[in-house]
Amino acid sequence: MSRTGIEYFDKYILKDGFPDGSLILVAGEPGAGKTIFSATFVYNGAKKFGERGVYISFAETKKEFYEAMKQLGMDFEELENKGLFKFIDLVTVGKEAIDKEIGFLMEELARFQPKRVVLDSISVFAQILGLEKTRVFLHTMLGRFIKAQNSTALLIAEKPVGTEKIGYGIEEFVVDGVIILKYEALGEVSRRIMEIPKIRRRSVERTQYEYVITSKGIEFLEIPELRREEMGYTTERITTGIDRLDEMLGGGIYKGSSVLLVGMTGTGKSTFALHFVIANALQGRKAVYISFEEPMDQIIRAAKNYGLPIEEAMEENLRIFTWIPESMTPVHTFLRIRKIIEEFDPEVLVIDSLTSLRQHMEGKELAKMLRYLGLITKARRITTYFTLNEETNFEVVPFTGASTMVDVIIGLRYHVQDGSIERRMAIVKSRASNHSRKIHKYEITDKGVEIYE
Structure with a gap:
């Protein structure tokens, strides 16, 4: 199992962690916290559990990612120096080079043997590669590696504002779990909700959980109990x-x-x-x-x-x-x-x-x-x-x-x-x-x- 290291999530939401060998889709509107949640999963895996992690980014450079995460108390450079983390920057990759980069990517994963992988984002990946090739990649390349290594991969997908559609509509059919991060308007502010409609081999007591993004990253509302x-x-x-x-x-x-x-x-x-x-x-x-x-x-x-x-x-x-x-x-x-x-x-x-x-x-x-x-x-x-x-x-x-x-x-x-x-x-x-x-x-x-x- 792969726990997130987020105390409330591991204790009350997904008590046994993500199943080993799983592809998990993390979808949401811009600013919902997809990158923070996924990065926390990889960071805590290395920092708290000693598990190697890889972050594959089509969205931001290594320098941008490291600086943003350091503001939330996550020092990925330290983990990299200890051999526990690798950042793969694919921001500038175009259609003409994507096949070559996929080969390089799979070689890096085979060499590094990570227990945790994040792909940010599968939506951009599908734009470059096309829908059918993306489906094949998830099924036969990344999916096989994750299952063979008993690893866990989080696939970040953009959910267009105001729609129920997730990414390009193909990712949810090839994954083992779906986590949706969404906004609800409350007058002048917005409430953040995590919705979990699907996790194979795991039971989730509630479908929705409220959270906020603070200087410590993702924090969930823990309902107090009076003993x-x-x-x-x-x-x-x-x-x-x-x-x-x-x-x-x-x-x-x-x-x-x-x-x-x-x-x-x-x-x-x-x-x-x-x-x-x-x-x-x-x-x-x-x-x-x-x-x-x-x-x-x-x-x-x-x-x-x-x-x-x-x-x-x-x-x-x-x-x-x-x-x-x-x-x-x-x-x-x-x-x-x-x-x-x-x-x-x-x-x-x-x-x-x-x-x-x-x-x-x-x-x-x-x-x-x-x-x-x-x-x-x-x-x-x-x-x-x-x-x-x-x-x-x-x-x-x-x-x-x-x-x-x-x-x-x-x-x-x-x-x-x-x-x-x-x-x-x-x-x-x-x-x-x-x-x-x-x-x-x-x-x-x-x-x-x-x-x-």
Whole structure:
């Protein structure tokens, strides 16, 4: 068997790897990640399993390929120097020389004896050689070599945008497996899907799997599982960073709970969240603040204006991350947040705000991302704040995709009375807590949030 070395793919998708002696078609639209997936297969084969690999390219030169792959953390030059990899450049080959080059190619394969081969791309190859000769090559030359050596070959094929046709329509009839990489439009972004309609001698549980392309290459969405031993409750509470709010909640927030702060612009949602992460960081807990709306310097300045010791907290346990989510799919955003959680291992987390995510994601996709994130934070006992910029009357909470999944909902609102702004707040929901049912007045001062009866 030939495993890809991509942990999720080998563990959940093709558990036994590609069957030995197989030709696998990897088809997809331009930019779907065909080259990255195939190159990863060859690279991991050499790096992790000590198996020689060959990459045959009609698409880019050796220099271009090496430079592009090095940016993804794959050093093919190192493998070549160790005798584990060979790149065969056929970019400039024309029709008049193709027969000669095929002979040279087969001699190189026979001499090098690779366990893994990539042909990039079979579509260009068919353009040069013609359909019938391509079929003969796949059947009698490359196919026989792969089966005789118990090797595995990935054949990359271009799938024209907006069509169901794969390559030239002949490749799928002579291969042992088909993997299709495709796009699905999600508003401003596209979701990447791997579809596996056919793998001989292998069973695939699902036909589709979601993935993203990151600086590490291909990463799949791993659906979190909440094991029984992780589902137990705890009576330990932690502070909100606001003494009066702790009292209103019956002694603070249960560790591992999720909190939704919902209110209009100017109600102080971020200020409540800053109280939370700063106070807990100063009490010795690792804290993470992720902002999709403001750069770090504005967050720091706002905290200092409210008298909150953010710089001291950052010297201790607080980390702040900021980025604009508009160019990322929900999966990409989820994987980035998960990476931060895994690397920093926080006890408290703020996501500010869900409104920014909603502007660039479909509601169903955002709800799915929040559900997965909730499973991770519950398993790790991370107490999490989400902010949402919406008007609330303390009775109806918008965006039920978030409100039904959280443990605590705090509503914030304001109105103008006698020429001045008055702010009001209420704890709309707090599971397993004897919380205040009153509507309270609060102000945002140079000391932060102050809550009154």
